[in-house]
Amino acid sequence: DIQVTQSPSTLSASVGDTVIIICRASESVRSWLAWYQQKPGKAPNLLIYKASSLASGVPSRFSGSGSGTEFTLTISGLQPDDFATYYCQQYNSYSTFTFGPGTKVEIK
Amino acid sequence: EVQLVESGGGLVQPGGSLRLSCAASGFTFSNSWMTWVRQAPGKGPEWVANIKTDGSENYYVASVKGRFTISRDNAKNTLYLQMSSLRDDDTAVYYCAKGGDVPAPWGQGTLVTVSS
Numbered sequence: 588d589i590q591v592t593q594s595p596s597t598l599s600a601s602v603g604d605t606v607i608i609i610c611r612a613s614e615s616v617r618s619w620l621a622w623y624q625q626k627p628g629k630a631p632n633l634l635i636y637k638a639s640s641l642a643s644g645v646p647s648r649f650s651g652s653g654s655g656t657e658f659t660l661t662i663s664g665l666q667p668d669d670f671a672t673y674y675c676q677q678y679n680s681y682s683t684f685t686f687g688p689g690t691k692v693e694i695k
Numbered sequence: 696e697v698q699l700v701e702s703g704g705g706l707v708q709p710g711g712s713l714r715l716s717c718a719a720s721g722f723t724f725s726n727s728w729m730t731w732v733r734q735a736p737g738k739g740p741e742w743v744a745n746i747k748t749d750g751s752e753n754y755y756v757a758s759v760k761g762r763f764t765i766s767r768d769n770a771k772n773t774l775y776l777q778m779s780s781l782r783d784d785d786t787a788v789y790y791c792a793k794g795g796d797v798p799a800p801w802g803q804g805t806l807v808t809v810s811s
Contacts, residue, residue: 633799684742
């Protein structure tokens with residue numbers, strides 16, 4: 588099965604900062620990678636799919652890049668609403684649609 | 696607007712069974728793959744299973760194969776997850792979601808607690 592890791596596990600940042608979250612897969616998932624945002628007590632919300640495509644209604648300060656085994660989620664100009672936990676998910680092959688362990692973005 | 700409402704969660708003893716339901720509205724259910732995802736307390740999400748539009752294909756994570764069955768009733772716009780031989784590590788919030796590979800959006804979830 589494809590394993591997915593994220594770094595860092597926690598990130599402290601201030602409003603206006605640019606933050607970068609890294610997601611790595613244990614083998615190539617081509618561009619089949621998505622990013623989700625989750626706030627406490629709520630279901631995850633899709634931000635990015637196919638590595639770099641912005642989901643409908645998602646602000647343009649969110650961007651994704653990468654292919655193969657290394658991917659990044661960038662938030663340019665962090666807003667108060669962005670403090671949350673972020674997960675990547677690979678969907679390269681059925682039965683191994685794995686999520687990463689998450690990156691919590693905290694207020695510095 | 697897409698709406699997904701899960702139900703059927705609760706407390707069950709190890710080895711027991713439970714059936715979750717997900718009522719869908721706001722989109723053409725019969726044209727959409729559907730997915731179940733679960734999230735244990737304090738953990739990241741775990742993809743559980745998905746099912747094709749007409750129910751002819753389905754896929755499961757290894758840890759639930761042979762114990763869980765995903766199904767759907769397109770006439771009732773409802774997705775199901777039949778869970779049996781439940782174990783402590785099946786304790787989680789279970790979400791249904793529209794889509795087969797990139798699930799979105801998700802419902803609000805239903806909590807399943809497996810404990811004696």
